Amino acid sequence: MWDALWINASLATMRDGRYSSIEDGVLAVANGRIAYVGPRADLPIAPERAASFVHDARGAWITPGLVDCHTHLVYGGSRAREFEMRLEGASYEDIARSGGGILSTMRATRDAAVADLLASARIRLDRLAAEGVTTCEIKSGYGLNCDTELKQLRVARALEASANVAIRTTLLAAHALPPEFSGRPDEYVALVTEEIIPAAARAGLADAVDAFCEHIAFTPEQTARVFEAARAHGLNVKLHADQLSDLGGAALAAHHHALSADHLEYTSEAGVAALARAGTVAVLLPGAFYFLREKQLPPIEALRRHHVPIAISTDCNPGSSPTTSILLMLNMACTLFRLTPEEALAGTTIHAARALGLAEDRGVLAVGRRADFALWAVASPGELAYAMGANPLVSVVRGGR
Numbered sequence: 001m002w003d004a005l006w007i008n009a010s011l012a013t014m015r016d017g018r019y020s021s022i023e024d025g026v027l028a029v030a031n032g033r034i035a036y037v038g039p040r041a042d043l044p045i046a047p048e049r050a051a052s053f054v055h056d057a058r059g060a061w062i063t064p065g066l067v068d069c070h071t072h073l074v075y076g077g078s079r080a081r082e083f084e085m086r087l088e089g090a091s092y093e094d095i096a097r098s099g100g101g102i103l104s105t106m107r108a109t110r111d112a113a114v115a116d117l118l119a120s121a122r123i124r125l126d127r128l129a130a131e132g133v134t135t136c137e138i139k140s141g142y143g144l145n146c147d148t149e150l151k152q153l154r155v156a157r158a159l160e161a162s163a164n165v166a167i168r169t170t171l172l173a174a175h176a177l178p179p180e181f182s183g184r185p186d187e188y189v190a191l192v193t194e195e196i197i198p199a200a201a202r203a204g205l206a207d208a209v210d211a212f213c214e215h216i217a218f219t220p221e222q223t224a225r226v227f228e229a230a231r232a233h234g235l236n237v238k239l240h241a242d243q244l245s246d247l248g249g250a251a252l253a254a255h256h257h258a259l260s261a262d263h264l265e266y267t268s269e270a271g272v273a274a275l276a277r278a279g280t281v282a283v284l285l286p287g288a289f290y291f292l293r294e295k296q297l298p299p300i301e302a303l304r305r306h307h308v309p310i311a312i313s314t315d316c317n318p319g320s321s322p323t324t325s326i327l328l329m330l331n332m333a334c335t336l337f338r339l340t341p342e343e344a345l346a347g348t349t350i351h352a353a354r355a356l357g358l359a360e361d362r363g364v365l366a367v368g369r370r371a372d373f374a375l376w377a378v379a380s381p382g383e384l385a386y387a388m389g390a391n392p393l394v395s396v397v398r399g400g401r
C-alpha cells in the first residue's frame with residue numbers, strides 16, 4: 001500500500017527537460033517519495049486498493065514543485081522610496097547621497113533584529129510558496145561582515161522550520177565592498193576567505209558560496225580566491241557572472257565547476273561553451289533584466305546550441321528584482337528572453353534543481369524522487385507561462401504531505 005495517490009490528473013513530468021506529459025495519469029507517494037508515475041490504465045490494481053488515501057485531482061495538471069534557485073530574500077529595510085525617487089528624476093548620486101543603494105540594505109540588515117528579518121522574509125517566502133515553490137535558495141550578501149552574513153544564513157535556515165518550503169543557503173559575502181574597506185578590496189576578500197567562509201562552513205550554515213564578479217564588485221582574480229577558499233572548505237560555488245559586462249565570468253565559473261553561473265547577459269560564445277563542458281547551469285533572471293531596463297539579452301541561442309541547461313529564477317532582492325512571483329518570471333522568460341513555455345517550466349523545475357546540486361533528488365516527477373509537486377487549474381502546462389499575473393495553483397505537496 002502506498003500512502004496516497006492522485007487520480008484524474010494530467011502530469012507534466014519534466015523528464016529530460018520536456019513536458020513528457022501523461023494524460024489521465026496517476027501519481028502515488030510513499031514515505032515522502034514518489035512511488036508511482038504513469039497512466040491510470042497501467043495501474044495494476046484499483047486506486048483505492050493501492051493507497052491509503054485517494055485524492056481526486058479534478059482534472060488538474062500536476063508539475064514538479066517549483067524551485068526558485070536564486071534569491072536574496074532575507075534583508076532589512078525597503079528600497080521602495082529609492083524606486084520612487086528615481087522615477088521622480090533623482091540621479092544615482094542623489095540617491096547615494098540620501099543613503100540609498102545596496103549599502104542602505106546593508107545598514108538595515110546589520111541593524112535588524114533576527115525576529116524582524118525572519119518576519120519580513122517569511123512574508124516573501126510565503127508568496128513564493130503560494131505560487132507552487134517547494135524549494136528556495138536564499139543568499140546572504142547584505143551583511144558584508146562576519147556576524148551579519150551568518151545572521152542572514154541563520155534566518156534563512158530558520159525559515160525552513162516555519163515555512164512549508166525547503167531552503168538551500170548560499171554565502172554571498174563577496175557581493176559588494178563594505179564602506180569600512182573602501183579602497184581596500186583585497187583586504188575585504190581576505191576577510192571573506194580567511195574568516196567568513198571558514199566560520200560559515202564550521203557552523204554548517206552554507207550549502208554553497210557565491211560571488212559578484214563585475215567591475216562594480218569583485219575582479220575575476222578576487223572571485224577565484226573566494227572560490228578556492230570555498231572549495232577548501234568543501235562548499236560548492238555559484239557566480240553572479242557577466243550581468244553588466246563580459247569579464248569572462250561564465251568561463252571562470254565553469255573552470256571552478258560551479259553549480260551555476262547566473263545572469264549571463266554579456267556572456268560570449270566561448271563562455272557558453274565552457275559552461276557546457278563543465279555541466280554548469282545557466283540561471284537567467286528576467287526580473288532584474290526587466291527592472292533595470294537592460295537591453296543586452298543573454299545568449300539564448302548559444303545556450304541552446306551548446307545544450308547548457310537553462311534555469312529561471314526570481315532573483316528576489318530589494319534593489320534590482322523586488323518580485324516574489326515565480327510565475328511572472330516564467331512569463332517574462334518567454335516574453336523578454338523568447339524561451340518557450342516548456343523551457344521556462346524546465347527552468348523552474350529540473351534545471352533549477354540541478355543549479356542547487358539537487359538534480360538526483362527533485363525537479364521531475366519520477367519514482368524515487370522527493371514527493372514535491374504542485375496541482376494547477378490549467379488546461380495545459382503552457383498556461384503557467386502564458387497567463388501573466390494569474391495564479392492557478394490548487395495545492396502543493398511537499399515531502400508527500
Ligand SMILES: [Zn+2]
Pocket residue numbers: 070072240315317
Ligand atoms: Zn542575485
